[in-house]
Amino acid sequence: MPWALPIIGHLHLLGQYEVPYQAFKVISKTHGSIFRLKLGVVPAIVVNGLENIKEVLFVKATDFDGRPNISRYNDLFSGNRENSLAFCNFSNLQKLRREILQVHTFPRNFSSRFLKLDSIINLEMNELKSKINKENCLTNFKIHLSSTIANVFFIYFCSKRFDTSLPKFQEMIQNYDSVFYEVNQGYASDFLPWLSYFQSKNHTRKLSQMSKAIRAFVMENLMNDRIVKYERNERNNNDEEDYVDSLLERVYNNRDKAKMDLNTALFSLEDIVGGHTAISNFIMKTLGFLVNHPNVQAKIQKEVDAITLISRDVTLADRKQMPYTEATILESIRMIASPIVPHVATQNSSIGGFEVKKDTMIFLNNYDLNMSPELWSEPENFQPERFINADGRIVKPEHFLPFSGGRRSCMGNKMVQLISFTTLASLFQSYDLKKLPGQQYKVPIGDLALPYNTFRFNFSPRNLRL
Ligand code: HEM
Numbered sequence: 001m002p003w004a005l006p007i008i009g010h011l012h013l014l015g016q017y018e019v020p021y022q023a024f025k026v027i028s029k030t031h032g033s034i035f036r037l038k039l040g041v042v043p044a045i046v047v048n049g050l051e052n053i054k055e056v057l058f059v060k061a062t063d064f065d066g067r068p069n070i071s072r073y074n075d076l077f078s079g080n081r082e083n084s085l086a087f088c089n090f091s092n093l094q095k096l097r098r099e100i101l102q103v104h105t106f107p108r109n110f111s112s113r114f115l116k117l118d119s120i121i122n123l124e125m126n127e128l129k130s131k132i133n134k135e136n137c138l139t140n141f142k143i144h145l146s147s148t149i150a151n152v153f154f155i156y157f158c159s160k161r162f163d164t165s166l167p168k169f170q171e172m173i174q175n176y177d178s179v180f181y182e183v184n185q186g187y188a189s190d191f192l193p194w195l196s197y198f199q200s201k202n203h204t205r206k207l208s209q210m211s212k213a214i215r216a217f218v219m220e221n222l223m224n225d226r227i228v229k230y231e232r233n234e235r236n237n238n239d240e241e242d243y244v245d246s247l248l249e250r251v252y253n254n255r256d257k258a259k260m261d262l263n264t265a266l267f268s269l270e271d272i273v274g275g276h277t278a279i280s281n282f283i284m285k286t287l288g289f290l291v292n293h294p295n296v297q298a299k300i301q302k303e304v305d306a307i308t309l310i311s312r313d314v315t316l317a318d319r320k321q322m323p324y325t326e327a328t329i330l331e332s333i334r335m336i337a338s339p340i341v342p343h344v345a346t347q348n349s350s351i352g353g354f355e356v357k358k359d360t361m362i363f364l365n366n367y368d369l370n371m372s373p374e375l376w377s378e379p380e381n382f383q384p385e386r387f388i389n390a391d392g393r394i395v396k397p398e399h400f401l402p403f404s405g406g407r408r409s410c411m412g413n414k415m416v417q418l419i420s421f422t423t424l425a426s427l428f429q430s431y432d433l434k435k436l437p438g439q440q441y442k443v444p445i446g447d448l449a450l451p452y453n454t455f456r457f458n459f460s461p462r463n464l465r466l
Pocket of ligand 1: 085086087098105272274275276278279282333338339340341342343402403404405407408409410411412413415416448
């Protein structure tokens with residue numbers, strides 16, 4: 001174990017880097033690929049290297065499927081992080097929540113859900129483009145993009161579309177964005193709980209109010225009508241089941257061992273609808289990279305023009321014939337190197353022969369898997385080509401695990417790739433992305449979130465087809 005300071009333990013080591021995970025690689029050079037840290041009051045283990053990470057995620061998945069008990073997470077989920085899909089411990093209920101979700105977030109290619117998603121994205125992208133056409137340097141483009149993706153989510157999961165100019169809609173978008181930003185931050189007080197006494201109570205109160213407001217919006221606008229239908233037993237069995245139906249089916253016609261109550265259903269819906277923020281922040285970061293790489297933009301444009309013959313909208317079916325666009329998305333995910341949410345040992349176990357005590361927090365060094373010069377050539381450079389083989393097909397190396405794997409893996413993996421694909425292909429079909437004077441285009445890495453006020457772009461029409 002590296003040398004620790006009194007009280008704070010090794011926390012000081014993490015603060016010295018742009019991304020705390022960079023510290024893990026540096027420490028591993030002197031302390032081996034697996035080492036212990038004391039972060040404030042929390043015992044932790046850092047795991048570097050693909051084989052060790054696979055042992056945690058797959059081989060001994062049941063020993064390491066817990067999540068840390070961080071009080072901020074409790075505050076955001078009505079005092080109980082078990083309400084959250086990502087921050088709860090594993091349980092029969094979590095297994096059920098994942099099963100219910102899977103059908104919706106991993107639509108089989110060309111299934112009716114896949115085609116439904118395809119037409120929704122197209123409809124919403126045309127809306128976004130008509131806003132860009134009126135004002136090609138939209139103030140706070142991020143919020144316009146978030147509103148677009150939010151409507152994709154609302155229609156797909158809840159069969160509901162909103163007028164994006166409504167103040168209550170705008171407020172909801174901003175609330176989601178702020179809460180997403182918050183859960184992507186790490187604070188010393190996560191490891192030294194007494195520090196929170198010195199933190200601004202205003203900040204905590206504001207976030208807790210925002211998450212309450214989100215819940216109220218979801219209940220009032222997405223759940224209430226449907227609950228009434230279920231209570232009156234009026235659901236039409238011919239309706240295609242959306243995610244709200246899948247949840248309420250379990251609440252009202254319970255056939256599972258794990259109990260899904262209305263409250264759990266509400267939290268699950270609120271959580272998954274919030275996935276729109278992850279995707280819009282991700283696309284914004286991707287645009288942040290691409291504004292600095294006109295050559296990559298040109299290659300996407302060449303691909304999209306060849307497929308659509310500049311005469312039709314992009315569809316999800318085009319994705320397989322557009323490897324360069326897909327590779328650009330993978331390259332952006334790699335460069336952002338968003339961390340794997342920490343796991344927790346649920347029993348005494350071991351990793352790579354290294355003893356691990358129950359309740360130890362486990363950091364899986366995904367940053368290193370994405371950025372190590374031993375695994376990638378010129379890892380600091382944005383090069384989508386690295387994901388395309390000599391036959392022009394997409395290849396993902398085994399060490400590329402941006403969505404993690406196993407029983408706590410990301411539930412949004414496919415949605416991210418499908419929605420980002422159409423959004424990017426469709427934007428570059430119509431515009432060149434240009435810099436605006438005075439704007440800085442440095443994309444923060446090491447987490448998915450961007451601040452509410454972030455870079456803006458000039459979307460310059462290509463004059464091919466608008
Ligand atoms: C580029 C965007 C995204 C990236 C890179 C990403 C990555 C991840 C990672 C690394 C984890 C942790 C896995 C683990 O602990 O082993 C995770 C968890 C999760 N993600 Fe994502 N994610 C993204 C977007 C989304 C979206 C859009 C959704 C929802 C539609 C989503 C839903 C979830 C859920 C529910 C979990 C928790 C799963 C569990 O703990 O059982 N993610 N994600």
